Amino acid sequence: GSCFSLSFATLSMSFAEKYASAAETHQAHAVPVVSKAIAEPHIRIADDSSWVGLQNWCLDLPNAQALAAALAASDSVHTLKLSNAGLVDETLVALAQTIASSNHLRHVFIDCNRPAREDTLLDCTKFSLLLASTSPEDDSDSSNTARPGLHTLSLRSCQVTDAGAAALAAELRRKNRTLTVLNLWGNHITDEGAVALAKAIRINRTLLSLSLGNNKLTDATAQAFSEALTEMELEHHEVVERRKLLAKQAMQSEDEKARNGRASKDVTLKKPPTLSRAGSAVKARPDKLSKSKSISQGRLLLPHRVDALLEPAREHKGKLFVLGNAVLSHLNLAGIQLSSAGNSAMDKLLLSREDSCTVFYLITAASKFEPTQ
Numbered sequence: 001g002s003c004f005s006l007s008f009a010t011l012s013m014s015f016a017e018k019y020a021s022a023a024e025t026h027q028a029h030a031v032p033v034v035s036k037a038i039a040e041p042h043i044r045i046a047d048d049s050s051w052v053g054l055q056n057w058c059l060d061l062p063n064a065q066a067l068a069a070a071l072a073a074s075d076s077v078h079t080l081k082l083s084n085a086g087l088v089d090e091t092l093v094a095l096a097q098t099i100a101s102s103n104h105l106r107h108v109f110i111d112c113n114r115p116a117r118e119d120t121l122l123d124c125t126k127f128s129l130l131l132a133s134t135s136p137e138d139d140s141d142s143s144n145t146a147r148p149g150l151h152t153l154s155l156r157s158c159q160v161t162d163a164g165a166a167a168l169a170a171e172l173r174r175k176n177r178t179l180t181v182l183n184l185w186g187n188h189i190t191d192e193g194a195v196a197l198a199k200a201i202r203i204n205r206t207l208l209s210l211s212l213g214n215n216k217l218t219d220a221t222a223q224a225f226s227e228a229l230t231e232m233e234l235e236h237h238e239v240v241e242r243r244k245l246l247a248k249q250a251m252q253s254e255d256e257k258a259r260n261g262r263a264s265k266d267v268t269l270k271k272p273p274t275l276s277r278a279g280s281a282v283k284a285r286p287d288k289l290s291k292s293k294s295i296s297q298g299r300l301l302l303p304h305r306v307d308a309l310l311e312p313a314r315e316h317k318g319k320l321f322v323l324g325n326a327v328l329s330h331l332n333l334a335g336i337q338l339s340s341a342g343n344s345a346m347d348k349l350l351l352s353r354e355d356s357c358t359v360f361y362l363i364t365a366a367s368k369f370e371p372t373q
Contacts, residue, residue, distance in 0.1 A: 165193030
């Protein structure tokens, strides 16, 4: 591709020099994204190198490799902003690998993404790979630890379909423990994809803000989120999983009593175990174990999180109900088309939050532009 001059908003030459060096190594050039009335590609860098922004810059594979090398060498960059970057499958995979290997990148904004070539398609389900780095290394690991991962993911106007939304929902439902903000404003998501996300919110207790504004949503979306955020009826597989979790919890409690009984026989030889917030025994850590060591090994200690399926439950007419998600505090459904049934579902949601001590923002009014939070 032809070379373009780099225009820097600031003189943050540290990252600029690292990127230039990596670009030379990978033979990367500044290539404009194929689009009408697009300005010259450029990079903007914060004064303190805390964020890097690429606009109208085709992030082809050489550029993706150069960016990965520069980010790996710059531990001050925690935010990456890509606008009209022309991502395709292979570069999206490369970006996901960059995030997975980063111990400092926390916020990724991808706006108005279109493939650089009109004959190239992007599999939008691959956007879920950007969340894979936030998953626990092992499902059976009960230590509540995970690799560092994203806190914010914005995919505004990226042609995300129901399949892409479902793939993101699968990550949120199964494993994700770090993402707090997900922005899917202005995509091609219908009730099918939105309901998948609502079902993920039933289980996920980390996400604080979800934007689905300016999509093609109706009553089904309103009803799904109303149930997920108030009181939800457990599905059959969730009831089965709840029973398994309760049985596991009971076994751990019995083991704990047995350990405490043995320890009480000789309190002079061993210090009693400390108690966690939930009252369970926790093995005392050596004083020499530092937090920096945990981070250097690519693992972060996470706060205690109650499993959604173990929330207080009530039985009614043979069905089991548990408290819904009370963590999500911002839900943007701007432009949703509601009938009386949909409005009733939203009213039910708002009434349930009136008794809560937390602030809850719900946006349903049509808007051409995304409102600020």
